[in-house]
Amino acid sequence: MRIVFKTDYMQDIRPWKDGYQLSLYLILLAFMIAAPYLVDDFYLGEITNVLVWAIAGLGLMVLTGHTGQASLGHAAFLALGCYANIILLEAGMPFMVAFPLAGLITGAVGVLIAIPALRMHGIYLAIATMAMSILTDDIIVLTEPWTGGVVGKFAPPVNVFGVMIDRWGTPKEFYWLILGVTVLITLGYINLLRAPLGRSFIAVRDSEVSAQAMGIDVARTKAISFGISCAITGLGGALMGLYATTFNNETFSVVISIQLLMMIVIGGLGSIHGAFFGAIVIGFLPQFLSISKEYVGAVFGGGTVAIPGLEFGVFGLILIVFILFEPMGIYGRWLKIRTWFELFPFYRKNMFKRKKSYLKTERVR
Amino acid sequence: MSLLDFQNVTLKFGGLVAVNDLSFSVEEGEVFAIVGPNGAGKSTVFNLISRFYDPYAGSIQFDGHDLLRSKASGVATFGVARTFQNIELFDHATVLQNLLVGRHRHRSTNLLSELFFTPSVRKQEIQNRHMVEEVIDFLDLQPYRDSLIAGLPYGVRKVVELGRALATGPKLLLLDEPASGLSVEETTDMRWWIDDIRRQMGITVLMVEHDMGLVSSVSDRVLAMADGARLALGTPKEVQSDPAVIEAYLGHVA
Numbered sequence: 001m002r003i004v005f006k007t008d009y010m011q012d013i014r015p016w017k018d019g020y021q022l023s024l025y026l027i028l029l030a031f032m033i034a035a036p037y038l039v040d041d042f043y044l045g046e047i048t049n050v051l052v053w054a055i056a057g058l059g060l061m062v063l064t065g066h067t068g069q070a071s072l073g074h075a076a077f078l079a080l081g082c083y084a085n086i087i088l089l090e091a092g093m094p095f096m097v098a099f100p101l102a103g104l105i106t107g108a109v110g111v112l113i114a115i116p117a118l119r120m121h122g123i124y125l126a127i128a129t130m131a132m133s134i135l136t137d138d139i140i141v142l143t144e145p146w147t148g149g150v151v152g153k154f155a156p157p158v159n160v161f162g163v164m165i166d167r168w169g170t171p172k173e174f175y176w177l178i179l180g181v182t183v184l185i186t187l188g189y190i191n192l193l194r195a196p197l198g199r200s201f202i203a204v205r206d207s208e209v210s211a212q213a214m215g216i217d218v219a220r221t222k223a224i225s226f227g228i229s230c231a232i233t234g235l236g237g238a239l240m241g242l243y244a245t246t247f248n249n250e251t252f253s254v255v256i257s258i259q260l261l262m263m264i265v266i267g268g269l270g271s272i273h274g275a276f277f278g279a280i281v282i283g284f285l286p287q288f289l290s291i292s293k294e295y296v297g298a299v300f301g302g303g304t305v306a307i308p309g310l311e312f313g314v315f316g317l318i319l320i321v322f323i324l325f326e327p328m329g330i331y332g333r334w335l336k337i338r339t340w341f342e343l344f345p346f347y348r349k350n351m352f353k354r355k356k357s358y359l360k361t362e363r364v365r
Numbered sequence: 366m367s368l369l370d371f372q373n374v375t376l377k378f379g380g381l382v383a384v385n386d387l388s389f390s391v392e393e394g395e396v397f398a399i400v401g402p403n404g405a406g407k408s409t410v411f412n413l414i415s416r417f418y419d420p421y422a423g424s425i426q427f428d429g430h431d432l433l434r435s436k437a438s439g440v441a442t443f444g445v446a447r448t449f450q451n452i453e454l455f456d457h458a459t460v461l462q463n464l465l466v467g468r469h470r471h472r473s474t475n476l477l478s479e480l481f482f483t484p485s486v487r488k489q490e491i492q493n494r495h496m497v498e499e500v501i502d503f504l505d506l507q508p509y510r511d512s513l514i515a516g517l518p519y520g521v522r523k524v525v526e527l528g529r530a531l532a533t534g535p536k537l538l539l540l541d542e543p544a545s546g547l548s549v550e551e552t553t554d555m556r557w558w559i560d561d562i563r564r565q566m567g568i569t570v571l572m573v574e575h576d577m578g579l580v581s582s583v584s585d586r587v588l589a590m591a592d593g594a595r596l597a598l599g600t601p602k603e604v605q606s607d608p609a610v611i612e613a614y615l616g617h618v619a
């Protein structure tokens with residue numbers, strides 16, 4: 001059993017509980033930095049993919065997990081970030097400027113869209129954002145002179161501190177670039193959550209009426225959350241474009257929006273960990289399925305026919321299982337296991353039991 | 366001038382007149398109670414002060430501010446804090462986080478400084494934490510500091526909600542049925558707290574309460590309402606012996 005004694009406010013204000021937890025994260029970071037020397041280029045590419053998805057997931061997590069506003073339209077912001085980045089690069093802007101600018105543009109557009117969209121609640125907001133995601137395809141085709149329409153675009157190698165980086169030519173450097181961005185975004189996210197703004201997101205998520213009574217401007221807070229969410233998603237989109245190296249109007253379809261939302265639900269809404277856990281599932285599910293398909297084929301002699309939509313179907317199934325049995329997602333399960341070890345042998349079964357809750361904010365108004 | 370001036374306010378929900386040309390004022394430093402049968406419009410009075418509804422007519426002044434010109438989120442910044450009849454906490458956050466949200470109106474940092482958690486944010490957070498710890502000590506919430514609201518017993522949540530309102534550092538505290546659903550001991554605690562809030566912290570209290578024992582022991586003045594209008598106003602004793610009040614509670618005596 002591990003007990004953390006608290007003697008100073010800073011122990012709650014700084015992001016780690018104690019030296020033990022800090023060292024665990026530092027070890028994890030060390031492993032992540034060393035990954036290019038530990039795994040081959042194929043798996044390094046897979047890990048890179050997971051990190052890119054994690055960034056996109058962090059973006060949606062701000063809005064959905066922490067502010068309680070569902071969006072089925074975030075693929076549109078992935079697309080916006082991706083195209084903005086490439087168009088700025090093609091205009092001759094250096095990557096170190098184009099990339100953050102792509103995030104800022106996406107965030108600004110997000111705020112503009114948020115102002116009308118966030119008058120809607122719950123399912124209506126989800127439907128409206130989904131419609132936006134469906135429209136994205138057409139908009140990309142219509143703005144063909146900039147976006148390349150159905151032909152699409154190529155991601156050029158990018159210059160980071162004088163090093164030319166591209167996904168196939170320099171997979172190690174590309175991985176470090178993505179890892180660096182992931183770490184920076186995660187640190188910013190952690191900072192927000194321990195500051196007033198992050199708490200006001202949580203307040204708006206859990207009870208709009210009492211958030212207002214505490215002096216929080218709900219509409220403004222939602223718009224800021226939408227902006228931050230879209231900015232991070234835009235950065236994720238820009239990196240997704242570099243990772244895919246080629247993309248067109250169909251790359252960021254509404255299916256990606258749905259997948260992103262499913263991902264953070266499975267990972268665990270309302271936690272930074274959740275975005276990463278979800279991304280790991282998304283990233284490794286295709287691998288896992290193709291291996292198990294081969295295995296099933298070998299056992300039953302059925303051959304390895306491709307089953308259309310299998311991946312998405314299995315993903316949906318996992319989602320349903322989680323919603324039924326572990327609404328707090330993988331992160332919730334992880335917390336329980338960790339608490340079990342920390343409190344051993346004092347863990348009680350009903351420790352994480354929660355009262356049934358419903359969408360409170362829709363009640364008083 | 367009174368701290369809170371509620372003048373000739375009328376509010377209709379469709380055909381229902383929930384508050385009917387109601388006037389009262391709360392003086393600085395007093396405990397003012399509103400009593401009345403269910404559906405009398407007591408919580409609606411609170412919601413009007415909180416600016417959740419726009420009145421049909423009338424004016425509401427607080428500490429020199431015209432509340433009707435303010436947004437709902439502006440009311441707290443003038444120094445009005447409240448609790449809700451059906452506890453409205455941030456259920457998936459800890460007690461500490463809930464209380465810290467109470468400090469929101471004192472926020473002086475912005476998105477950028479918070480993103481980098483600059484020294485000024487750190488300083489503000491330590492200050493916030495300090496204020497919140499005082500509330501935790503006052504209400505004996507130490508054992509629950511890191512517990513999620515969703516798992517807490519009803520009585521504790523009621524206290525956390527009071528704590529969150531106190532953490533805002535208010536001038537006026539609105540308590541909507543602070544003792545409803547509490548045990549006898551918990552109600553006694555609540556009585557002492559309300560007394561201390563007024564005497565030690567110098568906070569003016571406006572409360573809605575059914576427990577007449579609590580009302581007469583802590584309040585200076587009582588407003589009795591029925592059907593959105595004033596029945597009687599005076600000391601607890603005066604109001605309890607007012608014929609109109611007795612009639613409203615006991616029905617018509619033939």
Ligand SMILES: Nc1ncnc2c1ncn2[C@@H]1O[C@H](COP(=O)(O)OP(=O)(O)O)[C@@H](O)[C@H]1O
Nearest residue numbers: 365378383401402403404405406407408409410
């Ligand atoms: N948001 C609303 N919409 C319609 N009617 C309401 C609303 N809020 C309260 N009412 C009605 O107004 C009347 C006063 O309610 P309320 O102020 O909650 O009474 P109480 O004195 O018990 O707190 C009741 O008849 C109630 O049904």
Ligand SMILES: [Mg+2]
Nearest residue numbers: 407408409450
């Ligand atoms: Mg009421």
